[in-house]
Amino acid sequence: MTITKESAARDLTLPSGRSVRYYDGGPADGLPVVLLHGSGPGATGWSNFSGNIGxxxxxxxxxxxxxxxxxGDSSAAITKEMDHDVDLVEILDALGxxxxxxxxxxxxxxxxxxxxxxxxxRITHLVTMGAxxxxxxxKSLFGPADGPSEGLKVLVKAYRDPSPENMKALVEIMTFDKARFATPELTKARSDAASARPDHLKNYVEGLVDGAPIPFTVDRSKIPSIDVPAxxxxxxxxxxxxxETSLWLTTHIPNSRLVLLNRCGHWAMxxxxDEFNRLVVDFLSNN
Known part of the structure; x- marks a missing residue:
């Protein structure tokens, strides 16, 4: 199914007053599947999932x-007032x-x-990647003993200055196959998208002291209570x-299974x- 960015784009206003851009595809009576993007300058629902939605x-x-x-094209939000759980509830409610x-x-x-x-x-299935x-x-066994990973350092640098050079470094560290994915076209597109919203960049950088991008963290003790297929x-x-984060999740979510992909960085999707799409479709169809 071919879905273009323009044909899929929709907008809604949440009860909080924030506006949200979202991309919609597939039959209205199908099982709803919400794709949630990661952080990073220029990250959007479309930039993360344009190869998966269709x-x-x-x-x-x-x-x-x-x-x-x-x-993206949604309202600005300062970190200490940002709670994506509340936002997601409002999005689902607004869409019925x-x-x-x-x-x-x-x-x-x-x-x-x-x-x-x-x-x-309110959830039927849980799928995570690069969780x-x-x-x-x-405390990490294999990651840095203290401070952010090398990838997160590059990400923050790109937030401070979303130049094509810094965005190229970001795409390179996010992926395994740099030659294929860190193209001038992609890095310029991400740079342009990030630069188009200086309010998002400013809020993220200023919010680092408040835990950006995740000021409200999950209660780890509740994760074993998740009983949907994961x-x-x-x-x-x-x-x-x-x-190791995903190893930990698989250990603690009872009805879960882990797929570890070799030659793959942070953006499995x-x-x-193609493999990601097959995995997700099969999982949703048979669990």
Whole structure:
């Protein structure tokens, strides 16, 4: 199914007054599947999932990929007032969706996991890739002993200065196959998208002291209570968030399975789009 950015784009206003851009595809009566993007300058529902929305929608699912407040074409939000759990509840309510499968990358995975602990009655399936658990994750065994990973350092630098050079470095560290994905076209597009919203950049940088991009972290003790089927995906070569986070999630979510992809960085849904789409469609269809 071919879905263009222009044909899929929709807008809604939340009860909070914030406006949200989202991308919509697939039959309205299909199982709702919400794709939650990660953080990073220029990140949006479309930039993260343009290679996934059409294939998942073609399998009969109703796909929604929002730009969360603070990103893309949605309203600006300062970090200390940002709670994507509240935003997601309002998005589902505004769209008349009672229950949905949640598919999240990085920050979006954290949102999905936290949502599953707070609103178990509103989620049917949980899919994470390159999952972050923020400060609620136990002390790392394999990542940096103190401070952010090399990937997060590059990400923050690109927020401070979203030049094509810094965006190229960001795309390179997010992916395993740099030659294929860190193209001048992609890095310029991400740079232009980030620069178009200086309010998002400013809010993120100023919000670092408040825990940007995740000021409200999941209660780790509640994760074993998640009882929906969970698919945990991670790139073995992820230099932003080590795959030990996904090992931990698979250990603590009872009905879960882990797919660890070799030659894959932080963006499994982009680097291995066809395999990612097959995994998600099969998982949603048979669990």
């Amino acid at each position: 294939q998942i929608a073609a399998a009969g699912f109703h796909v929604i990929a929002p730009d969360m407040p603070g990103w 969706i009672e229950k949905a499968a949640l598919v999240g990358n990085s920050m979006g995975a954290h949102t999905a996991v936290r949502f599953a602990t707070l609103h178990p009655e 972050s658990l923020g400060k609620s994750f136990p 698919l945990v995906i991670h790139g073995r070569d992820d230099r932003v968030l080590h795959f 982009i680097e291995h789009a």
